[in-house]
Amino acid sequence: MHPFNGLINLKTLNLERNRINITLMYKGLFTDLHSLTELSLKGNIQDKFKPTLILDDVFSELRSLETLKIDGPANVTFGKGFRGLTRLQKIDLSGITGYCSFQRISHDMFLNMPKLTYVDVSACDILDIEEGAFGKLRYLEHLDVSHNKQLGFASLPNITHNLNKTSIRVLRGNGINCLSGIGTKILKRHFENLKHTNISEIYLEKNRLEQLEPGALRLLPNTIDIISFGENKLTQGRYILDYFFLQNARVLNISVQLRPPPYPESIFERCIEKTDVLRPNERNFVKRDTSKIRENKYKSLINEFIHRNRWHWKFVLTFDLPKSLEVLYANMSRLYRTIPEFGINATGAREIYAQDNFLYSWDGPIHGVENIKIMDLSNNFCSHISKSFLKYARGLTTLRMSKNDIGKSLSSDMEGEIFKNTVSMEVLDLSYNNIVDLSTSMFKNLERLQTLNLQNNKLSTWRVKVDHMKSIQFINLKQNRLTTFGKEAQMSFTKLFQITNLSIDLSGNQFLCSCDSVHFLEWITGYRNRFVHFNRYECSSTSSHKFNFSDAENSLILLKKNCESYLVTYIVSSVVVAFILSIIIGIVLVKNKWKIRYVVYKFKQRFKKYAFHSAIPQAESPSYEYDIMISYSPKELSFVLTDVIPRLENEARFQLYIKDRDEPLGIPLGEAIMEAIQKSKRVVCLVTRSYLKSKLQDYELNMSRMEAIEDRENLNFVHLILFPDVCNGSISIQTLDLVRQECFSEYPEEECAFDDFWETLIAHIKELNRH
Structure with a gap:
């Protein structure tokens, strides 16, 4: 049988999850697939207890194959038949997308695939990796050993052995420790083999990582570009001073340090991770380094740190970060405190993500943030922001402060001092902040603003000056308490409508539909194309008239007619009532004029007695x-x-x-x-x-x-x-x-x-x- 007969130009063949018994494949099956570059046989092993063999002579016919995605059975081997696949660069054995159950990687497992640049052995239940198992792949650029939970950090020396002889660029070791247990620690010996590599990205997420041995990060090469320690349980330690030595690091991810391990897997998992067992001479070496050499290195570093804080920042605490660092991910990182006045020395930093923490008071100011473009402080339970917090954030273009409680601080800022210096701002998110009122001058310096998000606050009036924002595109006022816009606000928005493509979302507000608001309803109907979801707008329950926004023009005509007749009735009724009241009052005054005059005289008389004779006793009779x-x-x-x-x-x-x-x-x-x-x-x-x-x-x-x-x-x-x-x-x-x-x-x-x-x-x- 030749199911692929004649398919000489076929490039990609996907046979995933077809219950194909790989052991029964025969030589000649792929004879006609001269151009095939990618083959996927994932998810075909159904019975993990049944032996499965990968017959190398079957695959040896795929001379153009570049990517092989296949299940990894317990006894997986890649024989000499794979030597002829000189173009094979990527092999995917991951148990995430298929089935993988081998527990050991020997030093010769990939010996017949010398041109591999990409190896994925994630989620394969690997217990042990022999020293230098990947060190013979001189073209290797991407290695993924993630989610082999029993490897532990103790396996890193074996995994990284001789990687300096490869072209390694990316190393993924996410989840190579058990889900539950006490915090883990990265030692210097774990990174020692990476010192002379050209690795640029390293990922060690979901490892219960709590501490790093001081000096461990300094063993990473200068080529490091991205470091990700996300979804761990990092605590502050002396190791944070080592970040300064990562001079070319562009992205640092220490986010999501609060997320617990999945339940109930973390409780019932059977997992024993490999731990470090040091020989006596190694233990002594560590002891000497801790007591003498390491102490001297950090002593000089701390002295430099204190000197910088004392003179350069005038006693302001300053944190040194790599000059090349562009992005810092610190969201969900268990940061619990106020943000005091401090400085950061990171001239290359452009983005800071610190949302979902407990930074409950933003006092500042923060020095050294002139070059920061994006900052996210959302969902930090913050109830106070000082007027000088953003004093040095002149280059900030995107600022997200949603889901906090800074409404009172913003309402008390009558001169717009909080955003006074953020002159480059383009996107500002202040949604979900319990904002009751904003002053006229709140955004007076935000001339470049394009998007303003004030959704889900408690604004009942709008008096913010916005007609100077020549670049504004969208204002989100959804889910507030706005009932109408005053004439000044209408004029301000009208000017923007004429020179910009501004659109406004007012859905979720309850508008006042009455004769007093005819001018507002006429204005908003005239610019209905500028208001998002206009047809869904509604009148408040206290409105005296009905108004259908989905048929706004006819509703407006009907409202005007009702208000005109109502106005005439109101005027006539007012005149009649005023006339009748004046007659009644006149009659009452005429009828009681003598009593009124008498009472007035008695009041004056008593006032004089109180003022001039209060101390004189009055006669009883x-x-x-x-x-x-x-x-x-x-x-x-x-x-x-x-x-x-x-x-x-x-x-x-x-x-x-x-x-x-x-x-x-x-x-x-x-x-x-x-x-x-x-x-x-x-x-x-x-x-x-x-x-x-x-x-x-x-x-x-x-x-x-x-x-x-x-x-x-x-x-x-x-x-x-x-x-x-x-x-x-x-x-x-x-x-x-x-x-x-x-x-x-x-x-x-x-x-x-x-x-x-x-x-x-x-x-x-x-x-x-x-x-």
Whole structure:
């Protein structure tokens, strides 16, 4: 059988997971595949207990083969037939993509594949690798021994033996320790064989790595470009000073130091990793190095470190990093503290990723970050950022600070000092920060900003000045508390719409849809193409009108009509209500004008007493200077002199107040009248036609009545004497009101009745005084 007969131009053949028994392959199967460069037979071993042989004479026909992907059975060997595959460069035996179960790599396993540049033996349950097993592959560039959990760091000397005789560039040793256990440590002997190689990338992730022996990193060659210690459990130690000696390192990954091993695999795994067993002479060598040589090396390094911190940074703590370092991954690295003022000496650094830690207060400033382009501080539980934290971050183009709690710090920055010096900023992410308010000047210096993310905050108003951002492309205000934009904000965004391709996302906000917001709704509808997900916008539950954003134009027309009719109704109703209220208030004021005037006078009187006589004790019972106050019009003065005074004062011995006689000088007339009323036991009014026509007497009469009602609580306080010119004929309404409300008597027309009238009046007044 020749299933591939005639396929002389076939380049790639994938036979993965077809249940092909590799042992039963026969010579001549691949005869016609003259051009085949890649062959994959992964996932064809179904029964791991059944012996499987890789027949080299079958594969020897693939003269053009460059890449071979195949399962690695327990007894895997690559015989002499593979010597003819002079173009074979890559061999993939990984158990991740197929089946692999061999437990040992001998020194001659790849002896018949001398041109290999890529070897992947990851996840093969390897227990042991003989010394120099890869050292004979002079073209080897990429070696992956990851996920062979029982190898341990103790196998690194064997793995790396003679790698200096190869072209090694990339070494992957991820997960070569068990999932659970105490922290592991890299010793200098583990890296010693790499010292004279040209390796550029080394990956030792997921190894429970906690410490490195001081000096171990210094054994790595100067060609090292990428170092990854991610997903370990690194703790701070003296070894961090060795990072400075990696002068050409471009990427340092110490991220994800918090992730626990997978559950439940880490609990039930049967894994015993290889550990270092040192011979006595090796142990003594380590001891001497620790006590003398190593101490001297680090003493000079620490002295240089202190000297730099003292003079170059003016007592600011400074960390030296390789000048070639461009990217530092420190996310999820168990960093727990504030960020104080410190410096970094890494002129080549461009990107710093420190998200998902516990850097809870950003005080700074950080010196030496002028060349940093990208910084990620998201999800650090930070509640404070100082105004000087970014003082030296002039070259920063991308800054992510999402998922913190720096809203209060930002709200209190009224002058925009936090981002004052970040003049190169292009992307700023402040989402999920509990921001309630931002000042007008917050982003005043961010003229190059292209993307601003303020999603999921608590902004209820927008007053930030943005019209100077000539490069702005996108502003994310999703999931805030914005109900409308003021006219200034509308004008600012309108200017940007005219000169930029700005788009804004306001979805998740609840807009106020009412007659007061017609101008805003008209504006946002006019620029609807600039608002992301405009059709999904909604009105708040407190809105007085409905507005359908998916049919915004018709909704706007309907809203305007409703508001116009509502406005007319509102104006007419307001005028009518105001007119009615004014009438009611006028009636109430007219009806109670005397009471109001009386209350005002009493208030002024009490204020004066409090201000000038607060220390003078007041009498418990009132004392009156006059028995009777006579209220009369000027035309009745002769009657007062000829009749009233002789009768009431001379004969009856009443003390009378006669305004033309007793009125004090230098006191306003109204105040004088009120003082006379308050100093008298009774008020007697001589009511004539001229009395009723006089405004002054009207004031005396009504203020006397208010005194009777409000203070004396006795209407007998005022007594009216109605003269014949008032009583004759039909009684006027004004007179009738007086008679109904006051105590009165009529003065007789006959002279013979005068004596009886006066006697009766005097007796009546004396009777009232007794009670």
